Amino acid sequence: MHGIITIFGKELSDHFSSYRFLILFALIAMVSLITVYMAGMTITKELEGVAKPKFVFLMLFTLSGAGFSLVQFVAFFGPVIGLILGFDTINREKNEGTLSKLLSQPIYRDAVINGKFLAGFALIAVMMISIVLVVSGMGLIVMGVIPGSEECWRLFIYLIISIVYISFWLGAAILFSILFRSVATSALAALAMWVFFSFFVSLGANAVANALTPDAGASDPDAMMQRVRIGKAISLASPMELYTDSTATIIDPMRRTTRSLVQIGMMERLSMERFSGPLSLWQSILVVLPYIISLVAITAVCFAVSYTVFLRQEIRSL
Amino acid sequence: MAIIETEDLTKVYKGRVAVDGLSFSVQEGEIFGFLGPNGAGKTTTLLMLLGLTEPTRGKARVFGLDPAREPIRVKSMIAYLQENMGFYRDLDARQTLGYIAELNRLPQDLTETRIERALKSVGLDKEAEKKVGDYSRGMRQRLGIAEVLVKEPKVAFLDEPTLGLDPDTTNRIMELIESLCRDKNMTVLLSSHLLYQVQKICHRVGIMIGGRMVAQGPMAQLAADKLGVGKEQYTLEEIYMKYFQEA
Ligand SMILES: Nc1ncnc2c1ncn2[C@@H]1O[C@H](COP(=O)(O)OP(=O)(O)O)[C@@H](O)[C@H]1O
Ligand SMILES: [Mg+2]
Numbered sequence: 001m002h003g004i005i006t007i008f009g010k011e012l013s014d015h016f017s018s019y020r021f022l023i024l025f026a027l028i029a030m031v032s033l034i035t036v037y038m039a040g041m042t043i044t045k046e047l048e049g050v051a052k053p054k055f056v057f058l059m060l061f062t063l064s065g066a067g068f069s070l071v072q073f074v075a076f077f078g079p080v081i082g083l084i085l086g087f088d089t090i091n092r093e094k095n096e097g098t099l100s101k102l103l104s105q106p107i108y109r110d111a112v113i114n115g116k117f118l119a120g121f122a123l124i125a126v127m128m129i130s131i132v133l134v135v136s137g138m139g140l141i142v143m144g145v146i147p148g149s150e151e152c153w154r155l156f157i158y159l160i161i162s163i164v165y166i167s168f169w170l171g172a173a174i175l176f177s178i179l180f181r182s183v184a185t186s187a188l189a190a191l192a193m194w195v196f197f198s199f200f201v202s203l204g205a206n207a208v209a210n211a212l213t214p215d216a217g218a219s220d221p222d223a224m225m226q227r228v229r230i231g232k233a234i235s236l237a238s239p240m241e242l243y244t245d246s247t248a249t250i251i252d253p254m255r256r257t258t259r260s261l262v263q264i265g266m267m268e269r270l271s272m273e274r275f276s277g278p279l280s281l282w283q284s285i286l287v288v289l290p291y292i293i294s295l296v297a298i299t300a301v302c303f304a305v306s307y308t309v310f311l312r313q314e315i316r317s318l
Numbered sequence: 319m320a321i322i323e324t325e326d327l328t329k330v331y332k333g334r335v336a337v338d339g340l341s342f343s344v345q346e347g348e349i350f351g352f353l354g355p356n357g358a359g360k361t362t363t364l365l366m367l368l369g370l371t372e373p374t375r376g377k378a379r380v381f382g383l384d385p386a387r388e389p390i391r392v393k394s395m396i397a398y399l400q401e402n403m404g405f406y407r408d409l410d411a412r413q414t415l416g417y418i419a420e421l422n423r424l425p426q427d428l429t430e431t432r433i434e435r436a437l438k439s440v441g442l443d444k445e446a447e448k449k450v451g452d453y454s455r456g457m458r459q460r461l462g463i464a465e466v467l468v469k470e471p472k473v474a475f476l477d478e479p480t481l482g483l484d485p486d487t488t489n490r491i492m493e494l495i496e497s498l499c500r501d502k503n504m505t506v507l508l509s510s511h512l513l514y515q516v517q518k519i520c521h522r523v524g525i526m527i528g529g530r531m532v533a534q535g536p537m538a539q540l541a542a543d544k545l546g547v548g549k550e551q552y553t554l555e556e557i558y559m560k561y562f563q564e565a
Contacts, residue, residue, distance in 0.1 A: 003421065006420045006421055014408070097400070097402055097404025100370065101403055101404060104393060104398040106394035107421055316365060
């Protein structure tokens with residue numbers, strides 16, 4: 001435990017003084033501020049003279065202002081944060097000859113992985129929390145809406161899911177940094193993994209679903225549903241899908257029933273919502289809990305592989 | 319008392335034997351010169367004694383402990399100065415030593431005094447504020463020795479500690495090692511190619527060639543064995559070359 005704390009402290013202060021962190025943070029802050037500002041403006045304009053719908057504050061996060069919403073941005077770019085923070089964790093120390101020095105001190109090998117992961121985790125948490133706080137503050141100013149207690153809870157859960165999600169990518173990146181001796185190779189592997197899950201899993205899921213339900217035409221709604229369900233099930237293999245699905249339930253409780261099938265406009269949506277009740281907070285939590293557990297589980301798998309490989313690895317200076 | 323003991327210690331890398339049936343022991347307070355050409359298996363032996371590499375076969379004991387089974391206890395008693403050692407470039411000398419002290423759970427009050435003393439001993443106290451990334455090779459080597467000093471270990475493994483140092487610093491470091499053994503009863507395993515220096519400070523030497531230890535013992539004994547009985551004037555280099563040519 002002592003080793004973990006020491007390594008955690010050093011890694012954290014390394015992170016905070018690194019340009020990598022500074023640039024990442026500036027980038028995310030910039031994008032989220034712009035996105036939320038646009039979203040806020042859109043909401044105020046569209047809602048002029050209309051009674052405020054439920055959960056209007058959460059719409060700040062889900063409404064696409066500048067082409068994409070903040071939630072979408074985190075889903076898409078969050079992995080990059082995790083990967084960038086982790087892709088050279090172990091191999092950089094190996095290449096600089098500091099790893100064998102570290103390991104010749106009286107600490108366990110897994111303390112190195114754990115300490116470094118926790119430092120990245122803390123950093124991700126700090127980033128996400130401060131961004132949600134800043135965005136909320138800005139929302140208050142632009143829209144003049146104060147979030148209700150349920151909205152605060154939902155935001156809180158959203159934060160937790162996001163931190164777990166990004167940490168999964170951090171764990172994957174650390175695994176790559178153990179598997180590949182070259183920093184460039186592990187960066188490339190991380191990038192490949194990101195592209196694979198971002199684009200190819202959903203494409204592949206559609207292809208497989210189409211192949212499995214060849215006779216589903218527009219005239220056969222049952223077969224159509226079947227096809228969609230199969231595609232959905234396959235795409236849940238992607239952590240991105242897990243994340244998008246779970247955050248949608250938590251932070252956008254009204255959209256649940258119509259989400260993946262039909263695209264509708266904002267006013268339509270608002271009027272529809274007047275007739276459909278939202279999932280209660282408790283129900284939402286029950287729905288997303290399996291997703292969170294899945295995210296934690298695949299992170300744990302990354303760790304298990306990291307441990308087994310790293311504990312047996314031969315460490316010597318160059 | 320034997321602090322370090324090995325029996326038939328062997329390491330095979332993908333069918334290539336790096337260390338071959340090594341049996342030797344080092345006594346408490348002794349400076350043991352670990353000699354041999356590059357690739358002889360010296361570093362591999364040190365790594366096995368530290369528990370950083372698993373032996374293929376054989377026994378290794380440090381203070382009677384098996385390094386593969388109780389790495390933490392073994393590593394808390396040994397300071398290892400590795401060859402080609404790396405440093406965190408963004409830390410300065412004090413921070414580097416402070417990190418080592420923290421990893422070894424040194425109490426805060428002890429840390430400060432030891433760091434200052436270590437920096438002085440290796441002559442880095444004037445340049446302790448510089449980032450290690452800006453250090454010259456010799457300065458880094460000295461900082462590495464300071465890391466050993468801060469730990470004040472019972473045993474030190476010094477793998478080519480004076481590589482790249484100027485003659486004056488080399489002498490100072492060697493004297494420092496000698497005085498630590500004398501005053502603190504530290505045991506040293508010293509791998510080096512500076513045979514003249516080794517001859518001056520080591521009590522016993524072991525010569526490794528191709529993974530096997532071809533000779534070990536006090537230098538006078540090796541000299542008597544190899545150079546003829548009764549030869550008073552000998553150098554370690556003569557002995558070493560003799561063994562080297564025979565192998
Ligand atoms: N990771 C490794 N994989 C394969 N062979 C290795 C590895 N590390 C060292 N060796 C081999 O082991 C032998 C001994 O190396 P080493 O212990 O570093 O020698 P020395 O320190 O005496 O110069 C060398 O022939 C080297 O090539
Ligand atoms: Mg060596």
